[in-house]
Amino acid sequence: MNITELESEKLEKAANMLKAIAHPMRIAILSFLEGDTKLTVTEIHERLGIEQSTTSHHLGILKDKGVLCSQRDGKNTFYFLKHESLSKLVDCIGQCTCSE
Amino acid sequence: MNITELESEKLEKAANMLKAIAHPMRIAILSFLEGDTKLTVTEIHERLGIEQSTTSHHLGILKDKGVLCSQRDGKNTFYFLKHESLSKLVDCIGQCTCSE
DNA sequence: TCAAGAAATGCAAATATATAAATATATTGT
DNA sequence: ACAATATATTTATATATTTGCATTTCTTGA
Numbered sequence: 001m002n003i004t005e006l007e008s009e010k011l012e013k014a015a016n017m018l019k020a021i022a023h024p025m026r027i028a029i030l031s032f033l034e035g036d037t038k039l040t041v042t043e044i045h046e047r048l049g050i051e052q053s054t055t056s057h058h059l060g061i062l063k064d065k066g067v068l069c070s071q072r073d074g075k076n077t078f079y080f081l082k083h084e085s086l087s088k089l090v091d092c093i094g095q096c097t098c099s100e
Numbered sequence: 101m102n103i104t105e106l107e108s109e110k111l112e113k114a115a116n117m118l119k120a121i122a123h124p125m126r127i128a129i130l131s132f133l134e135g136d137t138k139l140t141v142t143e144i145h146e147r148l149g150i151e152q153s154t155t156s157h158h159l160g161i162l163k164d165k166g167v168l169c170s171q172r173d174g175k176n177t178f179y180f181l182k183h184e185s186l187s188k189l190v191d192c193i194g195q196c197t198c199s200e
Numbered sequence: 201t202c203a204a205g206a207a208a209t210g211c212a213a214a215t216a217t218a219t220a221a222a223t224a225t226a227t228t229g230t
Numbered sequence: 231a232c233a234a235t236a237t238a239t240t241t242a243t244a245t246a247t248t249t250g251c252a253t254t255t256c257t258t259g260a
Binding site: 140141142152153155156157159160172174175176177 | 204205206207208209
């Protein structure tokens with residue numbers, strides 16, 4: 001495998017997505033959202049036990065990097081996984097870290 | 101799912117492993133090492149086209165975080181994936197970023 | 201023991217990230 | 231329009247990461 005300029009764009013994208021996920025709170029968020037679960041910012045910030053603004057920031061990062069989608073419903077905004085394959089990635093991470 | 105203190109340790113570990121992987125050059129390194137491939141530092145730094153010391157640094161991070169193992173053979177040091185499940189993770193990342 | 205090749209380390213500068221407090225925006229019900 | 235609730239944004243500070251140069255360590259062959 002050779003690193004062409006085209007491929008370096010792909011690598012950049014993959015790295016950005018992984019960087020978005022690679023944070024304890026954000027992994028926890030993804031684990032909450034496995035399957036088709038949709039949760040609001042408040043539900044997530046209460047479960048995590050961190051500031052609302054910090055939670056919103058984390059969710060913004062995950063959305064910006066294509067990991068999550070959001071959907072407004074009145075005062076609430078629900079967040080959920082963008083692709084089903086991301087559930088698989090979360091599982092995979094779990095496996096990789098358990099088999100240490 | 102609730103975040104207990106025990107679980108927060110697991111999250112920390114998972115995040116550290118992902119953080120180690122979440123870099124364009126390091127993803128490229130992992131893609132080189134899929135399967136049972138073993139490569140030396142020089143081979144990797146030449147393929148990546150970056151400094152030897154930078155390459156060594158990246159490899160050190162991956163080794164430190166439990167992603168790679170190394171094996172000395174004379175002047176050379178070969179690096180390879182620590183667990184087979186990491187090949188799966190690399191594939192998974194590829195899938196997640198292609199289906200965008 | 202010495203020279204050469206291979207890899208690792210220390211260092212410094214630039215850049216990026218995380219966090220929370222304060223503030224702003226959006227939406228609903230009255 | 232106003233109060234209340236839910237989210238998002240701004241800002242500042244602290245901390246971490248990336249990179250290459252220079253240097254050092256480790257190993258082999260002469």
